[in-house]
Amino acid sequence: MLGNFTYCNPTKLYFGEQALDRLSGELENYGPQVLLVYGGGSIKRNGLYVEITAILKQSGKKITELPGVMPNPTVDKLYEGMELARKKKIDFILAVGGGSVIDYAKALSVSVHCESDPWERYYLKMRRINNPVIPVGVVLTMVGTGSEMNGGAVITNTQTKLKIGRVFGESVFPKFAIMNPKMTYTLPQYQMVAGFYDIMSHILEQYFSGTDDNTSDYVMEGLLKSLIHSSLAAIEKPQDYEARSNIMWIATWALNTFVAKGKSTDWMVHMLGQAVGAYTDATHGMTLAAVSMPYYRCIMKDGLPKFKRYAVQVWNVDTQGKSDEQIAAEGLTAMEAYMKKLGLVLHLGELGVTEAMLSGIVKGTFILNGGYRKLTPEEVENILRESM
Template sequence: MNDFTYQNKTKIVFGKNSENQLPQLIKKYGSKILLVYGGESIKEIGLYDKVTAMLNENQIEYFELSGIVPNPRLRKVYEGIDICRQQNIEFILAVGGGSVIDTAKAVALGFSYEGDVWDFFENRNEPEACLPVGVVLTIPAAGSESSENLVITKEDGLLKRGYGSEKLRPQFAIMNPETTYSLPFYQTACGISDMLAHIMERYFTKTEHVDVSDRLCEGLMRAIISNAKLVKQDPENYDARAEIMWAGTLAHSGLIGMGREEDWGSHAIEHELSAIYDIAHGAGLSIIFPAWMKHVYRENEERFVQFAQRVMNVELPNSMVYETIMEGISRLECFYTSLGLPTRLSAVGIDSSHLEEMAKKANSCGNFKKLDASDIYKIYKLALD
């Protein structure tokens, strides 16, 4: 196990009617806020009216940045920064899922920075200060509600890039599983794929003697898989929704990666895919991750056997190493398929036109196996049909 330091400042407020605590949480940071959200979904479930009514009743002035879309765009970040500067905003409240939260974080990042906020995504600078951010989570997926990370797409050049800093962890995250009841199942499934990928990016490591975090990862993956089936059967199963919501937070809070080298090759490969084709991130990951596994498993066959046996319940003789690994990957693909997720690029209408371009843009990523453009191209090819 590697040495590590872990601290997560995000206060989690979890459960039914947890959003009622919002005013008292915000008032610690100011009374003039930017409210960031996506489209009509939070209005359709009554959450927008409930939140704005509480803000008005508690004399919290708010300005809005709406219309945030999946694979959030840099232009919206610029728009939010302008509003914050013009209105002397003191706090940013994100009501939504990962795209909304990441946009709020990027606005917070750029608020007091004199240069272009994109500088951070190009690793040209480090933030000295950020506006505080709070979250009302409505889509369990990205784990951005308590993580230090965010991902933004720059329209010019179709560049999808991530950035991380401890300064970007939200001050609080309100999490009421009831707000997820109305999510279309495909959106729920994409979120499940995303959180599984966050776990697997940490699970597939060459770091030795990490049994505690191995078991945490395995337990989370098994819990997600079993509760996904329950939610598919009954979208208003509170207990199953709660399990998935909490698992999504734990998957990307940083805790399960402590003491071990993480990979993140699959995410880098998928980012190029969704940057060009604008497919759902979770759908891209359900395509890319199995292909990545098939390409890299020889780097550490023992770990892939462990995954197959402990997570996917593969029971084959110990001598059948290759068969065990392939069966584990096959069962993962079958799980994705059972949720209505794609496992091949052809299933979402993507051909080989941009494979070389994407491979070059994602060049040099991953730690489990260092991937160059040639490796990445082979992974895209494995994912094609």
């Protein structure tokens, strides 16, 4: 384990088929003015909206609705929410949806009382929070991001073509998350499998980094094996409760800061995927899938011992008579075959990326140094071209 660290996660989780029954008890802790944030209206079609609004009313809450949060929430939508929340003097934000809705709610929570432009202060300049934060609660309807138990909030500026993730501290973590796996059953398969890969990518961003014998790496290998097994079961039978419940739990633990402790982390796949998303508005998990294989093949030799370990421990690659490089490469081939079986997008062209966009995507890619090698802009361009 590397360095010194502090671990604290203030989010309370309610998990299972009766999880929503716990919402009314949590609402007692917050003021009367509630902002109900949700996306495109699926919660109205599946009946969840009626259940939640009934609970809010029975709890004596005054409901202000903010629908229409898009899959890649924009800074313009953030400004809209700020104006509404200020006007209604909102005490509490209830986010009902997946990662985009939850990310948006957290970004809004720190922005409402910000006296300057929150995009500039919190995203471009990455300044500390210097204003009150509105508490957020979550009812989770889509898994993948882990946003229900962390301080991350990704926002897109469509004018400047920048998609930036900000990881805020404990004050921005949701106060609670309601997690009923059955609420994810109605999700279209494309979105479901994109979420599966988002989970895998979160784990790999933290796994493919560092060289010490870290406890977290053993935990992540277990999470990966469970995810692979459960995701394959879920695409065969989407309403397999055991599979969907395991996936929901894995997603939360993949990105609630636990497995990152005591080690370096990479996050270049996310930087590449977010830059693509800023230009295409493509589904986040699919942008990650499209750039992952070229990126990992680019850095494999730099992190060869870990890539070999990944091949053996996660994909059960037979090592006999093979070099370390052959073993590692075979592990990535097994991973690619799994991705194809899920139906993931493996080429950027399928997401609408064109040759004319590449230079802008390269410029919009934040290059980090937590992985096995810090990329050059030329390498970023090569990875993108290999993914086309």
